[in-house]
Amino acid sequence: xxxxxxxxxxxxxxxxxxxxxxxxxxxxxxxxxxxxxxxxxxxxxxxxxxxxxxxxxxxxxxxxxxxxxxxxxxxxxxxxxxxxxxxxxxxxxxxxxxxxxxxxxxxxxxxxxxxxxxxxxxxxxxxxxxxxxxxxxxxxxxxxxxxxxxxxxxxxxxxxxxxxxxxxxxxxxxxxxxxxxxxxxx
Numbered sequence: 001x002x003x004x005x006x007x008x009x010x011x012x013x014x015x016x017x018x019x020x021x022x023x024x025x026x027x028x029x030x031x032x033x034x035x036x037x038x039x040x041x042x043x044x045x046x047x048x049x050x051x052x053x054x055x056x057x058x059x060x061x062x063x064x065x066x067x068x069x070x071x072x073x074x075x076x077x078x079x080x081x082x083x084x085x086x087x088x089x090x091x092x093x094x095x096x097x098x099x100x101x102x103x104x105x106x107x108x109x110x111x112x113x114x115x116x117x118x119x120x121x122x123x124x125x126x127x128x129x130x131x132x133x134x135x136x137x138x139x140x141x142x143x144x145x146x147x148x149x150x151x152x153x154x155x156x157x158x159x160x161x162x163x164x165x166x167x168x169x170x171x172x173x174x175x176x177x178x179x180x181x182x183x184x185x186x
Contacts, residue, residue: 003026005039005133006113006114006129006130006133007113009023009129010112022128023128023129023131023132023133024132025132025135025136026132026136034139035139035140035141036136036137036139036140036141037140037141037142037143038137038140038141038142040116043073043076043077045066045069045070045073047066048062049062049065060090063089064089064090067087067089068089071086071087075103076103076104077103077104077117078104078117079102079104079117079119080099080102082098082099082100083096083097083098083099084096084097084099085097104117104120105120105123108120108124112129112130113130114130114133114134114136114137115130115134115137116137118138120134121134121135121137121138144184146183146184146186147183147186150183151180151183154176154179154180154183155176157176158172158173158175158176159172161175
């Protein structure tokens with residue numbers, strides 16, 4: 001058994017195309033609230049991006065750039081009802097555009113990644129590969145990580161120490177917990 005994220009499915013298939021394996025939801029403890037741990041990337045718009053040289057009104061440039069970037073992210077991430085409304089950052093005028101294109105759905109179809117948007121999760125639920133991951137996104141809980149790269153290394157070291165017989169599971173978990181707590185104190 002391997003507990004990992006959806007993007008590792010293709011890696012495993014590539015490394016051994018004849019391997020017969022399946023995907024299942026993350027095992028849960030009996031009597032507890034089910035949950036998963038997400039791995040995700042958030043969209044951001046830089047607040048203090050420097051205007052290009054020669055820009056006459058840098059404050060206006062920043063306001064327009066930021067406004068338009070947020071409009072694009074809203075279009076790319078949220079469902080539309082067949083009409084999108086764009087607003088001109090300078091005049092405030094709006095214009096409606098008819099579209100049946102959903103950029104998020106197209107991206108997920110092309111990349112075969114699990115959806116986080118509830119309406120798209122419903123479409124992936126019956127997919128034998130993506131279904132467990134998409135459903136898991138609805139149960140995802142995050143935790144503050146002081147240093148995600150270091151935490152990933154600590155967890156890898158924990159697994160390796162058990163696999164090589166240097167520690168039993170309880171010892172490895174205690175060591176990893178201690179090391180992660182030390183990161184939080186920095």
